[in-house]
Amino acid sequence: MSASTHSLSWPANAAANRQGNVLSQHINHYGLSQLPSCRDALIEHFQRTRQYSIDFSEPLTPEDQMLQGMADTSPNKWHLAHTTWFFETFILKPQVAEYQSPDERYAFLFNSYYNRVGKQHMRSKRGLLSRPSLDQVLAYRAFVDAAMVQWLENASDEALAECAFLVALGINHEEQHQELMVTDLKYSLSFNLMAPAVARPLPAQQDPGVLRWVPFAGGKAELGHNSETFAFDNEQPRHTVWLQNYQLAERPITNGEFLEFIEDGGYSEPLLWVADGWFWRQSKKIHAPLYWEQEDGQWFRHTLAGRVALDPHATLSHVSWFEASAFAQWQNARLATEAEWEHAAQLSQDDFFGSNGFSNNRFYEPQGCGPIDHSQTPRLRQMAGHVWEWTSSAYSAYPGFKPFAGNAGEYNGKFMANQFILRGGSCATPPGHARATYRNFFYPPDRWQYSGIRLAKDAV
């Protein structure tokens, strides 16, 4: 779910069908063999997801929803329209013969595909779409939602089975955009010195105490999704890897721990940084995580709740891979590989990837984890739903990787260069969206996601 993946591409050309139709392998993601019981679940999931976008946007003004702080981010209004365009384009137009779009021009305005001629300017200019208005976009959503529900209720079992994967993909696609709605808005509002507050502030966190380590035995392990429920193509197939023994930190790094790195001169010591990271730091004049600023010796952070004093016990977020890597080097540690991370997450899955595993505090900043009982054996905490944890693994294909069939084939595979994997989900990830096998990916300088650090090291 990099900055780029919210740009789905659905060209209608021959190349798109090269990998063969994989719908059949996805057909029972929603247990569609047990239709029609699944039909109701799908409708409910669709409606709940669509409503969640509206709920998030509710406190925002039409002007707030226009903001585009940089080319990598999109206005909230655009997210609302683009996720709607997805269902219109891939379900309604092909399936509903009499369907008429409220405005045929939306097909271009809200299609994120940008590799074809003449339209590349649009991505960085999404903030210039004052028209259609927010009201028109909301009407577009309502129109498409009504048509979708009507179709979902009335489609034949065969038609529904044929499209169930695309509907599920559309829901997951919208969930990805919901996370971007949070992070893009936060970024875009950060330029306003009036520091608008659109969410509740995080209460003061408790000191989690010194960092402890959890050991894991290596050897043969299984990595990746088993394909029995919905998952993205890049999580598949499940396959064997071999791990050395390793250790993970029991929890992510806190703001206070990162502050020590700053105060120890971590941003001024080239030997802690990879070469590209040092160049980035120098040329961009980076001295602290994104949104941190110092005033009269005191540190503050820009948040969705306005400008607040830095809480040393809260979980660190908004660091780049370069900063995460330098911090780990400073600690004589390293980042985990994604295989180590997933292996450890599987072993502890019951603790944090249940249906309630994700906190509902999306509008908070990442919490800390509070005092830890050090008489207990250390165990992993906050693996899910707090911050995306940078790994040392570059984003690449699993052995036997097959892109989604058809137009969905560009969803993930085309980004397999120059990006690093993040794991775990953040406070902005919608509940139920992520899982232990989920692979997020961003470029090493990217910082506007809720990205943090969990340290790893070799076994002693």
Add this chain to the structure above:
Amino acid sequence: MSASTHSLSWPANAAANRQGNVLSQHINHYGLSQLPSCRDALIEHFQRTRQYSIDFSEPLTPEDQMLQGMADTSPNKWHLAHTTWFFETFILKPQVAEYQSPDERYAFLFNSYYNRVGKQHMRSKRGLLSRPSLDQVLAYRAFVDAAMVQWLENASDEALAECAFLVALGINHEEQHQELMVTDLKYSLSFNLMAPAVARPLPAQQDPGVLRWVPFAGGKAELGHNSETFAFDNEQPRHTVWLQNYQLAERPITNGEFLEFIEDGGYSEPLLWVADGWFWRQSKKIHAPLYWEQEDGQWFRHTLAGRVALDPHATLSHVSWFEASAFAQWQNARLATEAEWEHAAQLSQDDFFGSNGFSNNRFYEPQGCGPIDHSQTPRLRQMAGHVWEWTSSAYSAYPGFKPFAGNAGEYNGKFMANQFILRGGSCATPPGHARATYRNFFYPPDRWQYSGIRLAKDAV
């Protein structure tokens, strides 16, 4: 009135008082020696000007008023607030002891000064000010207007005399921003493929016939403003120049005439272009004036009335100095010097710089001038209020130039490098704002103003 001059700078430092107080020389711009009669005129001018900004903005949505198409342009809402900030900062705060701003943070948000540390990001990020909302900005305007009128009505004659120049400057400053409100909006809307129409289209224009030339005798001439009424510092002092004999085209170039240049390969012939212009053309891939686009062999233009077919008889606008210069070269002609232009304008002034000299068709594109009676002696037409006419003169100080005293000193002088003079005013210039001595200036690649071409050549 370059892109930069709407960025007034009012630092309170010693250097600002170097040139001595020039208020005395401006004190009777509004006939302030005849107070209080002048007081009413000033109030009326203030109110009329302030209302004109509101009238322009009325058809625009809050989202439209957020748009910032490039760093050189500003959102309409920002223009509305910045012009208000001017009166608050330079009249109300110094003059009205009990004055309280509705929000002290506006003092920073709407100050355009950008040479001081740490705030340079703001200019290109004005489009990210979703807060304050448009409603709050309009309330800010109403609050300041009420306070201004109250002060104007009740100030002592002495206080009024002392501030009359700054009030007049604030009015002229707002008029400059009114022109930018038109051109910035036009530019920012141009990225929206829905081509919103916020103004009436220009009716089909009549063919003006072949271009004729008007001869002028050179010799000793007077250039510049006589300082008896309001004028900017850069128009002064009036001084002697020497001109050779010359000729000016009776009217500006039309779209159709420029189309001939395109069709003759003018954009592909390096010998027609100055070196920097050719580099600009190549690197920016320029093939036509701004807002022109060709589709299926037909030419269209983006306008405030949406996308319209190119009218060959309408006056050409939105060309850079580079394009104007190349066109003139292609015609074996040249651009006029600003001295030639002003000299000719003075001789013909009655025809076009009277109180009705400026057309009221601000929301139109520049008109053409219709069929010309060729049995008559040619005379200059459309010198005022149609398009700004690029001259061959680089923007520099007149002999004896003195910047405005105090904080207004940065208004014009600091831009005297790398820019060219334009003369005459455009269809977007507010009525009564420009005059024959008025010096506008932009960089040679700039095109988002209503800038056109009037040819000149040496006497035969």
Add this chain to the structure above:
Amino acid sequence: MSASTHSLSWPANAAANRQGNVLSQHINHYGLSQLPSCRDALIEHFQRTRQYSIDFSEPLTPEDQMLQGMADTSPNKWHLAHTTWFFETFILKPQVAEYQSPDERYAFLFNSYYNRVGKQHMRSKRGLLSRPSLDQVLAYRAFVDAAMVQWLENASDEALAECAFLVALGINHEEQHQELMVTDLKYSLSFNLMAPAVARPLPAQQDPGVLRWVPFAGGKAELGHNSETFAFDNEQPRHTVWLQNYQLAERPITNGEFLEFIEDGGYSEPLLWVADGWFWRQSKKIHAPLYWEQEDGQWFRHTLAGRVALDPHATLSHVSWFEASAFAQWQNARLATEAEWEHAAQLSQDDFFGSNGFSNNRFYEPQGCGPIDHSQTPRLRQMAGHVWEWTSSAYSAYPGFKPFAGNAGEYNGKFMANQFILRGGSCATPPGHARATYRNFFYPPDRWQYSGIRLAKDAV
């Protein structure tokens, strides 16, 4: 051996000693426990390596040796001086009390360290060092060589044992620069339309026939160097990995096969490219491998033997990772992981990594492999010493990776972001330098090395 690794960094600071002294683990790379027999071998290896640089430079004029075609490349004269500076700085100055440099300023001019303040301009300005002259640099080499041999002959066994690793590192460092001397010169000469020839042309190659595949069984495998002889830190430690079954192409791709990709529109089809690769191709207007140019429908290549017609049977070189990846996609294949490549190389090692495994045709372009007997079971060919083969593996640390101790710690680890691994060595790699575990790495757009393509795919 990326463009950056020829920039050794040897800061004298505390951080450099963090990893502890690893000299002890390297002390017997040259069998130093069997001194003094090893002493002679070391002297011979030192002298042979030093002479090899001179031999390469011999046909070049002083002006040729000044050329720096881009910041990533260095002039030949600079390579000659920098490799000399290495021995002076790390052996002679610490070990020989009475050693006096011919010119103390060389310590700065030829130190490639660039992370410290104020000297960053130097890297891209190496081509501006007209002084010292080539003669002076050659005298510097002779002076240092004499001092080194004298020291190597007379040092105590203890002193030699202590420094043996650094001497070996210096020799390997010079071998890396020898490869860069070839590729940097080729690049820098390519701008001269006179197409100077400084090497013999490659004779016409024979058609190798259709590409066949060699299957390999996966499972548990060992990867990395066993540390018993000299190897770079990034090749170590040897560790276990798990592989799926896979296939490798028996030989690298030829020019002719890549030409089919071009003629099939491969450079115009975005779906074949990763997103960053497509952006690279578009913005750099890439239409063919580096050094290829088309004239009147005929393809030519710039080589060290001048401009020659493209030989369709010769091995392809000078493609970026982006091009390699797109080509593989077009073939419904993929690039090998570095683990697959090394696993396959180990199984076939006798064939190509023997002492004579590397061809001596350094001054040729990469050869093809000639007609293959298709009655035979396919086997891997040209794995070593032809072209560096791009893998799909991003450059990262092996599990348990420990950087070299002391100043050598920056040699490799700091480049572990944004680069891809290449394997096998090229026609420009000095004989004996590379091995099956050797990890080369470059950025995905880099093309000035002899980089080519060997396809891989999953087992059927």
Add this chain to the structure above:
Amino acid sequence: MSASTHSLSWPANAAANRQGNVLSQHINHYGLSQLPSCRDALIEHFQRTRQYSIDFSEPLTPEDQMLQGMADTSPNKWHLAHTTWFFETFILKPQVAEYQSPDERYAFLFNSYYNRVGKQHMRSKRGLLSRPSLDQVLAYRAFVDAAMVQWLENASDEALAECAFLVALGINHEEQHQELMVTDLKYSLSFNLMAPAVARPLPAQQDPGVLRWVPFAGGKAELGHNSETFAFDNEQPRHTVWLQNYQLAERPITNGEFLEFIEDGGYSEPLLWVADGWFWRQSKKIHAPLYWEQEDGQWFRHTLAGRVALDPHATLSHVSWFEASAFAQWQNARLATEAEWEHAAQLSQDDFFGSNGFSNNRFYEPQGCGPIDHSQTPRLRQMAGHVWEWTSSAYSAYPGFKPFAGNAGEYNGKFMANQFILRGGSCATPPGHARATYRNFFYPPDRWQYSGIRLAKDAV
């Protein structure tokens, strides 16, 4: 003679003949009506000029003559070849039927024309022409010189008359390149920390005392060249201007006077700078004139005689127009217009534009003018041959300007945008080359010429 004008362009196309043949108006520049006496003078001038280039180059190594410090500068070897190519291309090839170039490829390599397709990379890559070698270039010069002298001696009077202007232009063209040979070499050597000395150092200068002013009466004045001897097209025609009364400083600013500006914080005060200048200063981190550097509180300068301590009494050089303008502002003065400068120079011409007016200390830095007798009426000093003096006048066409006919038409006119006029000639200008009407021009940030400051102000 901007950085760009040493790039002559001689396309053979129709447009080149638009302005009609002006050879007739130049035919008697060398008194060709009095042939053959003039023939000998022309030969002598040709030979002397050609030798002067060789003399300058003599102390430089082949490697020195390869240096190209930035795209605006060219290697000395390229200057030697390009000036030769001029005579070959415009005299020998058209006039001498049997002429054969030593190498036809030189016609491309040493043609500076860069507006035609496919060859634009060459300008910034001139430093990569290791071949042809310096020896080959010197042989090329000798070959062309011999052919030229043979032709000059034997051409018919008619042929000579027809070509005399082009021969004179070629001589003046080479003189312009001679100045660039000095300034380009100085710039390119400045990157070498070994600070090579290729010229004698300037002896300590004497304190000229406080700056005095020389008043001039305005009114009607004549500006420009009378066309009776050789002059460039941009100096013509002579025409009338009108001047206000003004004053000029008696001498240029010294290093010591500029140091006061630095120490008074001149580089940190935005109000002293034009807007573009302040942006330039900020983005380029400019804190002092080019070649100045401070070490332990002491100022040093890079010169052709190596690195030397700053002499406060020597004339300031290597400042940009931006710095000159800010300095003048700081002094409550201004730069002269070019009309004021030329008017003053005409009145004082006998003093400094005689045959010995230019100093022969080309290899020195600009001298100071020593103690001035303050009992005397102040008069202008050092107007010629010390430093090019920035004026406030943008480079533009004189009224009635006609470019040279034919291929020489691109020589000057195409640069008439964004550049400022400099007057007077510098210590690097060849003796006899400049004159009171001579117009040099560079971009406002350019600093690698010997450019300095003479202040002006309005009459009291």
